[in-house]
Amino acid sequence: MHAIPATWAFRIPAAVILLAFSCYLQTGNSRVLAEETKPVFRAGAATSNITPPLGELIVGGWQPIPATNIHDELHARCLVLDDGNVKLAIVLCDNVGIPREVFDLAKQKIEAATGIPASHLLLAATHTHSATTARGPLKTLAETDFTDYQRFLAHRISDGVRRALAQLEPARIGWGKIDEPSEVFNRRWFVTDTSLLANPFGGIDRVRMNPPRGSSRLDRPAGPVDPEISFVSVQSLEGRPIALLANYSLHYVGGVRSGDVSADYFGYFAKFIGDKLGATDQSPPFVGILSNGTSGDVNNINFREQSPRKYERYEKMQEVAEKVASRVFEAHQQLTFHDWVPLAAQHMDLTLKTRQPTPAMVDHFAKITASSESNSSRRRSREEIYAERIGKIQQAPEEVSIPLQVIGIGDLGISAIPFETFAETGLELKDRSPFKDTFTIELANGSYGYLPTPEQHRLGGYETWLGTSYVEENASRKIVESLLEMFRSLQQDNGRK
Incomplete structure (x- = not known):
């Protein structure tokens, strides 16, 4: 660069020099100000113990039985995300299904204590069949109408979110997916023997839930499965794992002793994924979370084959949890983390007719x-x-108002449905969602029984029986269309950020 000749210096007015220097300072200050005002993405996680007292009724089977032993503690596993403008929380509870009223009471307490709106709180049950009941004929949010355990549960969910909020720190977030097809099988089957198809209404169905294993009378499954494990991972800016939320469309596994309370494979996954990420004995503690995807017609029994061997109590659920955690860890090695992504959430009530x-x-x-x-x-x-x-x-009302919710995390969409939802509904949402990646958490924000598709209703079977499924036969279609409309609205909102 050539120097300006000294003889030219007098030709540059002092005002011009001052103006140039002022512009330089303003540009530098603007850059510093932009750095200071750039939103910071933060995350925090915590667990809250929701183990019931002994003697409470376990409701996973045909007949409730009292809890006589705690095999492993139950938890509400909580994740709070904050993009600098929007906060949202996701909580998974070790329970078979939690009424909307209990979740609403928890949301009421969370919103009052933290300011996070109820629309931004996704609370769900894992569907373990070895937890005591949180159900009951509730119609109001007056705490005097709740059982002791329902009040306790709502308080502990609220406490968990508040504790996760207190752990908020600058963080990075990433999400991924990987298939694990070996543990998901449709449990509804066409069979060739009508004696397997009798129902309690005095009629004959076209399909049978959980037919005899390895039987020559089996024809074909009545629906698809979704083998995909979706997951969201958050870590500190230094790379310390904070939490990982996974989603797998598999019912509970079972294999517990009678009277035992257990979180099933959901609880084992939480431990195993922390071990694989090297997140044991750290402070704050790492929180692993496994949510139930659309698995209302799916379990891990391969009905084509005889049982290969007899499993010890709790052995099979550990095997499944280890397999799911290993696959997530494998995909996690290739994960791309983001320093910031926009967050958004929407909630609506949908009125459905009840079946009579x-x-x-x-x-x-x-x-x-x-x-x-x-x-x-x-x-x-x-x-x-x-x-x-x-x-x-x-004696029940002829209509019911059910909560629907969607969450946007960057290019990831999460839908929340308060039913045990069939796999084909989850697959349709993934296929039609405007988000690049999508998964569904079932039994979220309430518990209203099974949600077969209209086509599955025509086949009959346990999941379609009145008393197992309560809402109109077209309900799944209305729910899918409502969620997709909310997804489109959410994506537009994210695009404006």
């Missing part, structure tokens, strides 16, 4: 009830259980 018993059903179960009253000492039959359920439905 036909006069023929009422007459059928009236006869069942009359005959069972004369022999009350024996174990109740399937017909007697459904007679009781039909009696309750006759």
